[in-house]
Amino acid sequence: MAGYINYEYYLRQDYRNLQWCPGCGDGAILQAFLRAVHELEISKDDVAVVSGIGCSGRISGYIDFNTMHTTHGRPVAFATGIKLAAPDKYVVVFGGDGDQTAIGGNHFIHACRRNIDLTIIVINNNVYGMTGGQYSPTTPNGFKTQTTPYGNYDNQFDIVKLATGAGATYVARETVLKPVILTKYIKKALQHKGCSVVEVISNCHINLGRRNKMKSPHALLDWIKEHTVPMSKAKKMSEEELVGKVVTGEFVEIDKPEFTEQYYKLCESLKGE
């Protein structure tokens, strides 16, 4: 394993216009990602990081890789083009819950179905943070947001089930509270040949916690802690005990033919025609 990580090496020194609120989970998730790249000793030149719109979308600008900050919900589609044109490179997508499960839901499920070798990190803070706190497809029931002033009555997506059902071949979920485990999952996702999805439950204390009687930033982190259960523990719990709880852990890890590998095998077989 690589030793001490010098974050300066991975962060752009000439662009430090940080858009995130103090205490935002995005920083911890970015740290876990950089640590994963460092520990796997992957060259910065061999990584493309593509992001969409929203707070998570800003990640690509801060880090010294081949980076593309694209349109809302579309980073997976851009990443698909990059991966197919450069199949031996690492292509990573950062997207939020709005980005990946609302406006970009179609691209998300089709990347999973294709099993194209992307690492998709979905930062799920249960709200549209950058636009000021409107409800997203993962906002829990009853939560107040700028567009659910009387509490959310809309249903939620389970990102793990969505990715699993769509055919992703590595699916894991962790919270920002457990960066060490998160780093492990991101490392496995980067190494996995196929479409990998890592959902990270994150905190938006400014635009979600604050509007739901969570007076300190810490209160939302506590809420996340109370409402998540590691898989090992969940297995011992009854269905009733699991109501309202989100299970974390590794859900899928399977081998299946990968899209670009199959495509270039076809090209090889047609050579000279």
Added chain:
Amino acid sequence: MSKRKGVYTGNELIALAAIDAGCRFYAGYPITPSSEIMEVMSKEMPKVGGGFIQMEDEIASMAAAIGAAWTGVKSMTASSGPGISLKSENLGLACITETPVVIVNIMRGGPSTGFPTAPSQSDVMQAKWGTHGDHPVIALVPGNAKEMYYETVRAFNLAEKFRTPVFILGDETLGHMNTMVELPDPSELEIVEREIYQPKEGEKYKPFDMSKGDVPPMGAFFRGYRFHLTGLNHDEYGYPTIDKEMIRKQQERMMKKVENHADEIVKNELFMMDDAEYIIFAYGSTGAASKLAAKRLREKGKKVGVFRPITIWPFPEKQLDEVIATGKYKGIMVAEANLGQIIFEVERVNKGRLPLKDLLKVDGTPVSPTDIVTRFEEVF
């Protein structure tokens, strides 16, 4: 590759020309009447080792084509009106990130689903203003089978030269018409190859370097130096900026890189114009029909010529102005398969100097030479 002679549809010619021009990435989504372009690509692209993918929607196919372009390959997508409406979102990203990419629109009737199997020219303004914000666009309007091939090659060359999206606007007639064509050996073609910028030791690559002329040098991912691209207004390094001077300068340069080089991009055919008294201004398949109409009108004693743009954006305003300014002509008629789009550009250039008449047709049938002759005799 030896010379290839055969009967091809316009859509097939576009796909074959793209491969000959060095296109090595295609992403698309099925739509009438352009699907054959993708069908040929699915067959030919793997043979040359380029990337081919049928995406989940039009938005994604535009995105994938842009993503691929930044790995250093020439890329392309094709569609028709409804699909172009969807692609328009990411077309904007291609404009602001100054990404060379070729987009084909085999036009059909609209709005909405319109008339999928019928020709139309009602997307010429969409090509220019389909995506929001000020942005440059180059759009070519081939008028026959041969031009479907050669203008596709030119589209790739212009995209590379000006680092910007280039449209090819065909229509259902051109896309589906079978024609006997002899294709050249690709080695005979004039091809602009992308020079991928390699920064010197210690130099930081600026994807939007304003000191290098109107078109900054194009870099690529995975080449040992790293850079950022964003849909936000950005500085020379590609980093988001709110510096008003920087935003203004970059926006203006982006527009001017096409405006300043209009003479290199604009291409027209002037058909029997030397001794003509009247001008028919028409493009695409209507342009081809106008040439036949002009011949028939001449048989009837009317001296008619045709001004046929092969580049519609930027609009050939200087060239048209020069023609009108000769004072030789008595009138101009614009023929187009829409309810009046390019005629307003002609009017803008004409400035009332010549009587301006129209032939506008939107019933799903092509504008025929007979339509043009009949209308001309009505108005002049």
